[in-house]
Amino acid sequence: MSNIISGKELSKEIRAQVKERVTEIKEKYNKVPHLVVILVGEDPASLSYVTAKERACLKAGMKSTLMRKDETITEDELLAIIDNLNNDVDVHGILVQLPLPKHIDENKVINAIQKEKDVDGFHPLNVAAVHLGEKGILPATPKGIMTMLKSTGVELKGKSALVIGRSNIVGKPVAMLLLKEHATVTIAHSRTTNIKELALKADILVAAVGRAKMVTADMIKEGAVVIDVGVNRVDDKLVGDVDFEGAKEKAAFITPVPGGVGPMTIASLLENTVECFLMLESK
Ligand code: NAP
Numbered sequence: 001m002s003n004i005i006s007g008k009e010l011s012k013e014i015r016a017q018v019k020e021r022v023t024e025i026k027e028k029y030n031k032v033p034h035l036v037v038i039l040v041g042e043d044p045a046s047l048s049y050v051t052a053k054e055r056a057c058l059k060a061g062m063k064s065t066l067m068r069k070d071e072t073i074t075e076d077e078l079l080a081i082i083d084n085l086n087n088d089v090d091v092h093g094i095l096v097q098l099p100l101p102k103h104i105d106e107n108k109v110i111n112a113i114q115k116e117k118d119v120d121g122f123h124p125l126n127v128a129a130v131h132l133g134e135k136g137i138l139p140a141t142p143k144g145i146m147t148m149l150k151s152t153g154v155e156l157k158g159k160s161a162l163v164i165g166r167s168n169i170v171g172k173p174v175a176m177l178l179l180k181e182h183a184t185v186t187i188a189h190s191r192t193t194n195i196k197e198l199a200l201k202a203d204i205l206v207a208a209v210g211r212a213k214m215v216t217a218d219m220i221k222e223g224a225v226v227i228d229v230g231v232n233r234v235d236d237k238l239v240g241d242v243d244f245e246g247a248k249e250k251a252a253f254i255t256p257v258p259g260g261v262g263p264m265t266i267a268s269l270l271e272n273t274v275e276c277f278l279m280l281e282s283k
Contacts (some may be wrong), residue, residue, distance in 0.1 A: 002248040005148050005227075005255045011263035014147070015060055018270045022061040025277065033277035034063040035093040035119060036085055040078070040104070041071035046097045053095070056266045062273060075104045079112050086114040092277040093119035095269070116279045119272040122169070130176050137272050142173040144264025145206060145227050146181075152253045154204075154225055156181040162198050164188045164215070164241070165208035170229055174206050195219070207241035217246030226254040229261045 026032050035057050039050045050066055057064035067081070078096075085091045094117045100106050110118075115125045121139035129136025138146075149156065161183040165171035175185045183204060188195050199205055199219040207215045208229035220226060230241030240257030248254050255261055 002226075002251045002254045003152070004248070005152060005253050005260065007144070007148065007255060007260040007263040010148060010151055011144075011267035014264075014267040015056065015270060018060045018267070018274055021274050025274070026061070029281060031090075032062050033092045033273045034065070034090055035095065035273045036065045036067060036091050037095045037097060038067045038069065038078070038081065039097045040069045040073055040100055043099075046099075050097050053266060053269060056270055057273065060270050062270070071101045073104075075108065078104060078109055082109065082112045086112075086117065091117065092280055093117055093273040095119050116283070117276055119269060119276055121173075121272065127168070127173075130173050133176075133180050137275060138177070138268070139169055139173050140268040140272060141170050141229065141261060141265045142177055143268040143271070144261060145174055145229065146177050147268065148227060148255060148261070148264055149204065149225065152225055154253065156183045156204065159183045159203040160201055161185045161204035161206070162188060162202035163206045163208065164192075164195065164199075165206075165210075165229070167208065170208040171206075174208065178204065178206075209241045211241055212239045213241070213243040215242040215247065217243060217250055220247050220250040222250055223252045224250070226251040227261065228255050228257050231257060231262065 022032055037050045037053055039046060054064045054066050085094050094113050096109055098106060110122045111124060113123055115123045118126055118137055121137040126136040130138060161178045163171050163175045166187050166189045171187060175187050178185045186198055188198055196219045200221055202221055202224055204225050206227045210230055212232035212234050226242055226247055228240035228242040232239050238258045244256060
């Protein structure tokens with residue numbers, strides 16, 4: 001029977017810490033971190049994500065601005081907005097909600113964000129920092145995952161870790177962060193032929209695929225730590241990539257879906273906004 005790693009509870013603690021730091025920042029600098037979120041188009045899922053981010057910012061005492069743009073905006077117009085925000089000393093974090101409409105090159109847009117304002121940690125220089133093991137802004141979901149892993153008190157050094165999924169925003173950076181903590185890391189993906197065999201050896205298992213309940217109890221090593229990043233809608237319910245009910249009988253620690261990685265992503269975004277503020281102030 002597992003211990004449940006509650007992202008809901010842990011994220012509350014982090015958000016309270018962020019709020020305290022914002023109060024200190026306000027006393028010291030007479031201003032608060034300001035996050036600007038740009039949403040292009042009307043996608044309801046994206047709108048609900050940005051609304052949650054905005055609400056969390058305000059609750060933490062930060063300033064938040066949502067810039068909504070029509071999906072007909074041109075790439076040049078969007079780049080011009082980012083240029084203005086880069087030069088605005090009152091803005092400390094810039095987040096462009098992805099995906100963008102097809103006529104806009106996402107990489108070009110991300111590359112245009114000043115790296116010290118890149119709260120999502122997607123700018124190539126921040127990506128490079130993760131791979132080089134240097135200081136930079138960590139992408140929010142991997143950062144939240146590492147905070148959850150550390151909260152268990154389980155030593156990562158020397159452990160065998162399997163990350164299923166190799167996306168640039170989750171799988172690859174999580175693998176690099178685990179490597180930095182001296183875990184022995186394997187990355188599996190859609191062409192991996194022996195996932196079950198690899199999973200059964202994993203002390204740490206991170207599933208970031210987007211396939212409902214693909215990791216079943218018979219794939220989990222007794223006593224493993226299981227982090228379920230997946231968010232899948234099945235019959236109007238959210239389920240993870242891990243079959244939670246079965247897996248919790250084998251894992252020592254496991255994250256639920258919902259209430260696991262999701263809330264930690266937002267809490268990590270708030271931490272990143274504070275970090276960006278402090279980095280800009282110290283320039
Ligand atoms: P993604 O870009 O679609 O990447 C999915 C990865 O899974 C790919 O590397 C793919 O392999 C691999 N994959 C697909 N089918 C597989 C299979 N049968 N066996 C093994 N690997 C397989 O997804 P993502 O952006 O990383 O997100 C992954 C999941 O996490 C999604 O459910 C997403 O909604 C969720 N997510 C949650 C949060 C949160 O805050 N809770 C944040 C981000 C993402 P290939 O590379 O070979 O195609």
